Amino acid sequence: MNWWNTMAPWITACLFFCFLLEGAEPEQFAKLCAGCHGDGGVGTDRGPALVNNRKLGKRSEEQIERLIRNGTQGGMPPFPLAESELRPLARWVHALNATAYDVKPEGDERAGERFFFGKGGCGSCHMVEGRGGVNGPDLSDVGKQLSPGGLEQALDNPGAGSRERTASGCPGWAWCPQDQWAVVNVRLRDGSRLRGLVRGRGKHNLQLQTTDGRLHLLTDEEYDGIEREAASFMPPLNATAGERRDLIAYLSRRGGIPIGPMRAKAEIPEAAIQRIVQPAPGEWPTYNGSLGANRHSALTQINTGNAGKLQLEWSYAIPYPRLETTPLVSEGMMFLSGPNRVCALDGRTGREIWCYSRERTPAGKIAGDAALGANRGVALLGDRVFFATDNAHLLCLNRITGGLMWDVAVPELPGPYGSTAAPLVAGDLVVTGVAGGDQGIRGFVAAYKAATGEPAWRFYTVPKPGEPGSETWRGKAIDVGGGATWLTGSYDAGSGLLYWPTGNPFPDTDGDERGGDNLYTNSVVALEAKTGKLKWHFQFTPHDLHDWDATEPLVLVDTKFRGRERKLLLQANRNGFYYVLDRLSGEFLLGRPFVKKLTWASGIGADGRPQLVEGNRPSRQGTKTCPAVRGATNWYSTAFNPATRLFYVMAVEDCNIYKQSKLGGYEPYHDAADPPRKYLRALDVETGRVVWEIPQVGAPEANYSGVLSTAGGVVFYGETGGGFAAVDARTGRTLWHFETNQVWKASPMTYMVKGRQYVAIAAGGNIFSFALAR
Incomplete structure (x- = not known):
């Protein structure tokens, strides 16, 4: 045993050396490559080193083959070598950059961990798997980032690698x-x-x-x-030979965060929770600005008297043309998302501080908007940033470094689950939903401990047979009945209730195998935030046959209603009705149309159920029904201004012809003789009456922008023609607009940094931030 302990490191090194020399340096390298890359690939002033090259280390042999064959734009020329010449060359270059994780140098990994977080002091600056400091890069996957030689170099000469x-x-x-x-x-x-x-x-x-x-x-x-x-x-490593060996063994085995809760113990400070419950003036720490989802800001620096002086301050681009993100801002830092990507910026300048990204899920493994790259944002709590990936993983990133702290797979069941919504913080929990209801899933809402990612509870929006609510399903569809939860909910910290909107039943427009109301689809479910226990529910569209998800914002407001102060829940629903509910009890208070093209129901009864109009079921010959499948509105933001007592919503006047398709089920078709029209509308909060409206120019499907209301008396929104506009909250008079010439897929927000108010929105592949001219 003593002999092996002594000789093992040397044997390992020899084996690795032999691996590198497999076939030795190819003859082609000396002829074609060494002139730029140097003998042995050590690099020259004409070309980068190929040894310990982090970029090459991340590429497979096949990718290196393509690189040699195709060259690089403006750099290395292509080399159209025969396969018999190309493959050994690519294999040799790939071997030069075998990662430390692949080689796994000998040493005591446990002892190396103790040295890292103890005597060595490494953990005071670097974080590994959510544990450690933030004064250096996260090292959770350093074993896969560096070769053994690169790891040695980083320890002996820390500044040398920074140039890479x-x-x-x-x-x-x-x-x-x-x-x-x-x-x-x-x-x-x-x-x-x-x-x-x-x-x-x-x-x-x-x-x-x-x-x-x-x-x-x-x-x-x-x-x-x-x-x-x-x-x-970082100083050069000061350690004994044994400590050095063990530290390298520990670092080389760091291959990334394992899927599951964080192993280290952690807690969220109460002060951090209160910063989300009661945001500091000018902060926007959650998807809608406040946990109650009312996209109304108390900021007044930009107002009706000076909004015309707004100007573009900065822009920031993400390589994706249809951003849906709403940026968050806390302590001057802005956090935003794209497809499987989160970036932190300086809120005043747009300068990037860090970005985290991972590969998008291959086509065919997920479907719907998640497969297209839709992602609406992140959540913040203390030193943590939460984000849902396209394949329904919930990630926790460190707020300062962007390093991954934990990664949990949200679905428990197989299926085409995805995620598009921003998570929501509720106390010390982070809550998320799932997408995929149009492909057949069993929807749910899930909560996790924000500190560690440990599961807290899960509420399924489609019950199992025999559970409460299952009596509202007759047929085979209950097993994959839909009810996706693809929009961020709302949270009332005072009552401890969490409100989440649910999507359509599946199949979307064919109810033959799902007779009954199909609970809890097309509903709002009010859950005890700590336990996930159902407190009450309200179903907006029982037995939906037109794909009218209830995944529109659930706006929580405290205001006078019919002569008394009430705690209300407001929603403009996709089915064309504006609803007012008592958010503590679920009592139905009002249901009134906010669009004129509404044919499927004559009204909402005193029991809150729609009064159906005959002749609106999808049919083989085609049935015209209003609203259209995209609804009288959709997931984009709404807002209530307590000063004007108006509720602002982007409304669509449109119909579809629902006709049986060749593939089974029913599909919507547009009526060319009855084109759609979009409006920005202001509704009286107590009656739903339209007080003013602004007709839009252009195709409604080009505009998925919501609204932002401010105490300055201004409403911001994206015009269907591509402009970003500010209007008077009381009258709808246009005060200012800026032509972005982009398709809108996101809603605006506002924030203040060092005494200056900004308004920001994602347009196309850019984030634009505006402020008053100095």
Whole structure:
């Protein structure tokens, strides 16, 4: 045993050396490549090193073959080699960058972990699997990022590897060095100084992280000098040979966060929870700005008197043309999402601080909007950012570094589950829903402990046979009955109730195998946030045959209704009716049409059920029904202004002809003689009466923008023609507009940083942020 312990590291090294020399350096490399990349691939001034190259380390042999065959844009020329020449060359280059995780150098992994978090002090700066500090990169997957040689180099000469990181917008053929994590001293204009780590930098701004983990988002109006220190913040490793061996063994086995709750113990401070329940002035810490989903802000700096002076402050691009995200802002940092991507920006300048991304799920494994890349945002709580991936994983990222802290798979059952909604924080829990109801799933809402990702509870929106509610299903469809939960819900911290909207039953427009009301589809379910227990429910469209999901915002307001103060839930539903409910009891208070094209029901009865009109069932010959399948409105945001007592909604006047398809079921068709029209409408909160409206120009399907209301008396929204507009909240008079010439898929928000109010919205593949001209 002693002999093996002594010789094992040498044997491993020899085996690895033999692996690298398999076939030795190919003759083609010396002829074609060494002139630029150097003998053995060590690099020259004409080409990068191929040894310990992080980019190459992430590529497969097949990808390296394609790289050699096709070349790079503006850089390496293509080499059309025969397969017999190309394959050995690609294999040799790939072997140069075998990761430490693949090789797994010998050593005591447990001892290395103790050294990392103890004597070595590594954990004071670096985080691994949610444990550690934030004054350096997250190392949870460092074993797959570096080769054994690269790992050794990072420990012995920490500053050397920093040159390998390139800017996110850097072309693949170029070298774009960044100085993120460089140490700088900043001289402020008030005479004070800051020392810290560069997280982002432009000509006129600096994003600085001081060693206490705080971010300072600065512009050149606040500093007049930046001096970079030559040395890395991380010192060279100081360890015995055994400690070094064990540390390398520990780091080499860090291959990423395992799926499941975080292993380390953690708790969420109460102060962090209160920052979400009662946001600081000017912050936007949750999807709709507040947990009650009323997209109304108390900010007044931008108002009816000066909105015409708004100007574009900055823009930020994400490589996806149909962004649906609503940015969040807390302590000056903005957090936004794209398909399987989360980025943190400086809220004043749009400068990127970090981005986290993962590969999108291959086509065919998920369906619907999730497969198309739709994602509506993130949630925040303390030092954590929560995000749902396209394949329905809930992720927790560190707010400062963007490092992954935990990753849980949300579905328990097989099926085409996806996710598109922003999660919602409720106390110390984070709650999420799922998409996929149009493909046949059993919908649910699930809550997890925000600190660790441990499951807390799960509520299924389609009951099992024999459970309460199953009597409303007759036929075979109950097993995959839909009821997806693909829009963020609302939370009332005072009552402890969580409200979540549910989607259509499945099959969408064919009810033959799902007789009955089909609970709890097309409903709002009020759940005890701590336990997931059903408190009450209200179904807007029983036995839906027209795909009218109830996944529209559930707006919680405290206001006078019919002469008394009430705690209300407001919703403009896809079925064409505006609803008012008592949110504590679920009592139905009002149901009134907010569109004129409404043929399926004559009204809503005193019991809250629709009064159906005969002749609206989908048929073989085709049945014209209003609203259309996309609804009288949809998932985009709504808002209530307590000063005007108006409820603002984007409304669609449209109908469809529902006709049996060749594939079974029924499909909607448009009536060319009756084209759709979209309106921004202001409704009287107590009656649902339309007080004013603004007709839109263009196709309604080009506009999925919602609204933002402010105490400055302004309503912001996306015009169907591609403009971003501000109107008077009382009259609808247009105050300002900006032509983005983009298709709208997102809703606006507002925030304040250092005394200046901004309004931001995603348009196409860009985030635009506006403020008053100085």
